[in-house]
Amino acid sequence: MRTLAIQRKAVKRSTGTDAPRRASRRGKGRAPLSKEQILRAATLVADRDGLGAVTMRRLGQELGVEAMSLYHHVTNKEEVVAGMLELLVSELPAPDAGDWKATIRARALAAREHLRPHAWAFRLIANAEGVNLMKHHDAVVASLRAGGLSRQLTHTAMHVLGNRTFGFSEDLFLGDDHGHRRVQEILREVRQGKYPAIAEALQGVHHDDDLEFIFALDLILDGLERARDGEARDARTTSPVRDA
Amino acid sequence: MRTLAIQRKAVKRSTGTDAPRRASRRGKGRAPLSKEQILRAATLVADRDGLGAVTMRRLGQELGVEAMSLYHHVTNKEEVVAGMLELLVSELPAPDAGDWKATIRARALAAREHLRPHAWAFRLIANAEGVNLMKHHDAVVASLRAGGLSRQLTHTAMHVLGNRTFGFSEDLFLGDDHGHRRVQEILREVRQGKYPAIAEALQGVHHDDDLEFIFALDLILDGLERARDGEARDARTTSPVRDA
DNA sequence: ACGCGAAGGCTTACACTGTAAGTCGGTATG
DNA sequence: CATACCGACTTACAGTGTAAGCCTTCGCGT
The missing domain is CATH 1.10.10.60 (Homeodomain-like)
Structure with missing residues (x-):
């Protein structure tokens, strides 16, 4: 047994790999x-x-x-x-603003800043689970319910919000430079007239990811508030469930 | 050179791989x-x-x-x-309903059906580009503009809609059974009280992915329409750009 | 003081990936 | 008929995750 091991070692040593003792032995007790x-x-x-x-x-x-x-x-x-x-x-920071909309908004923006240096997280978060992730979602649900949204509307709200509560939407331009270059490429194609509607819509619109994110978020939050304030009826009568 | 090749072949053949002639030779002219x-x-x-x-x-x-x-x-x-x-x-089918809302809605639902058997597409589409993909987006932009949305609002709308125009939102439950099993796991944890707010919100809510998708989509489309109809002002005064 | 068992490293080996580089037979064209 | 080339095949390689086993060292019960 022991001899066998020694033999193997000897063989390996003769196989050519020089400098076999890594400099990893750190202090004495290893890390x-x-x-x-x-x-x-x-x-x-x-x-x-x-x-x-x-x-x-x-x-x-x-x-x-x-x-x-x-x-x-x-x-x-x-x-x-x-x-x-x-x-x-x-x-993730979890700031508390006054009402539910302000709180969700503040948290999304805080998360955005927090995740900004870690572009890989965006790609991961979409298909992830995990306790802390769920806790985050739980907090959002709590906010929505506290804001007076019905259970059904809360459900819908989570779908609409998606990962926006983590501070991002799932567009092409994920932080890394590779994605950035691809966006440039596409913009060039747009300018060449391959996508006329997009080209038209882009005229004079100055692009700012952060601002755009906030617009979208606010539009959703306002939409949710309005849905809560009554006309939740018309779009919702098809639902088999009715709750307060 | 040539001899060298022959030698190599001989070596390989002796190395053991029997049945070297694949039965792939199909007909005579190969595929x-x-x-x-x-x-x-x-x-x-x-x-x-x-x-x-x-x-x-x-x-x-x-x-x-x-x-x-x-x-x-x-x-x-x-x-x-x-x-x-x-x-x-x-x-992808590209049906035309009457107005912009109906058209976008119809296309999203059609896309949903079209993509349903191809769960992998959901994961891919998020970070993809490609001509046909852009054409799809171009068509959506055209619908929005035709619907009277300002350029700026169209921009925001695309952000809000995200991949929903392809018939899905980016939740956990991606069609494959692996994801399905994970959802079950999470639901069990919810029932165990790990996420109280979610547990509360889930009471009595009957879950139907398709229905939920439609709710969310309609909420967004209605929100966009309302934003178009005037109060685009208040949330938007911070924007550096103003256009018709 | 001692022995020993486990913790936590290290080594080897394997199956599998994408793909670079080169070979070779047939078919269309000069 | 010769030739160029297309489109297949073969071999080889570097890099991946990880199963299995080995060796050293430390902490602790006796």
């Missing part, structure tokens, strides 16, 4: 390494080089550790990615 | 194979086994061809995936 450390490292890598660069080997390298060692702290890569998002979402 | 064929095959695979099963080798196998042969018709896998979506979108 403790925790799940959170891994997630922080992953976040850093994703911020710098994109989500595609988050790879077990890369993470190990970033932490001065072999890839497989990570599996003592996470069960698989999926958990890493999910964890990154959960960590981020758990740190 | 023509086109990009569209590849895309159709890819769509079929994705429909059956999910987008993750779409792999060059798998596609080749599906078409009775080696993986590398595909590269004579597409430049890389990215183009395959983009092509799948473009093909699907190019086949």
Whole structure:
């Protein structure tokens, strides 16, 4: 047994890989390494080089550790990615403005700022679950109900709002420069007249993502308020459920 | 050179792979194979086994061809995936109802039906571009403008509508059974009281994705119409641009 | 003081991915 | 008839996630 191991080692050494002793031996007791450390490292890598660069080997390298060692702290890569998002979402600010509309608005804008440096999160959040994510949604639901929306309308409201409560809508231009370049490309095509209606609509409209996001959000919130204030009837009579 | 090749072949043959002559030789002139064929095959695979099963080798196998042969018709896998979506979108029905609201509504619902068997498309469409996709958007913009919305409001409208014009909102429950199972899991947690506000709001609300989609869509369309009819002023005075 | 069991690293190996580079047979064109 | 080229095939490679097993070191019960 033992001899076998030694043999293998010897073989490996002769196979050519020089400098076999990594400089990783740090101090004496090696690094403790925790799940959170891994997630922080992953976040850093994703911020710098994109989500595609988050790879077990890369993470190990970033932490001065072999890839497989990570599996003592996470069960698989999926958990890493999910964890990154959960960590981020758990740190979302949750400001309280006065009424429900102001609160939801404030939180969306705060989330927008919070997530801005982490473009990868946008792509992830769409299909994610996770406790902190659900807590966020729970808070929004609470606000809506406190604002006097019916259960049914609250349900609809969540659908309409979508991920906007996290501070973004799902357009093309996701923060990274790759997406940015593609938008430029499309704009050029528009100017060439391939999409006449878009070209017409774009005339004189000065584009500001932040402003546009706020417009859209306000339009939705106002729409919800109006739906609450009575004419919830007409569009809703087809619904099999009626509640207060 | 030539001898070298022969040598290599000899080596390979001795290496063990029996049955080297594939039965793929079809008829005599081999199959023509086109990009569209590849895309159709890819769509079929994705429909059956999910987008993750779409792999060059798998596609080749599906078409009775080696993986590398595909590269004579597409430049890389990215183009395959983009092509799948473009093909699907190019086949979207574009019904014309009377006014702009009815038309957009009808198209969204038609798209919903059209895309329903292709769950993978939902995930893709969010970050995609492509000519046919843009044409779809162009048509929506045209409808909005024809409906009397200002350029600025049209802009906002596109943000608010997002991918809803393709017949879906970006919730968790993407058609595939994997997502379905996760929703069940979350519902169980809700019932366990982890998310009290959601639990409260869910009482007595009977859930129907299609109905809910329509509610949300109508709420948005009505909101847009109201914004058009005048009070576009108050929420919009902050905008640097004013147009008719 | 000691032994030992587990924690947490490391190594190897494997199946699978996309794709670069080169080979080769047939068919259409000079 | 010769040739060029198209469209298939073959081989090879680097990079992915991760299963399985090995080795060292530390903390703790006896």
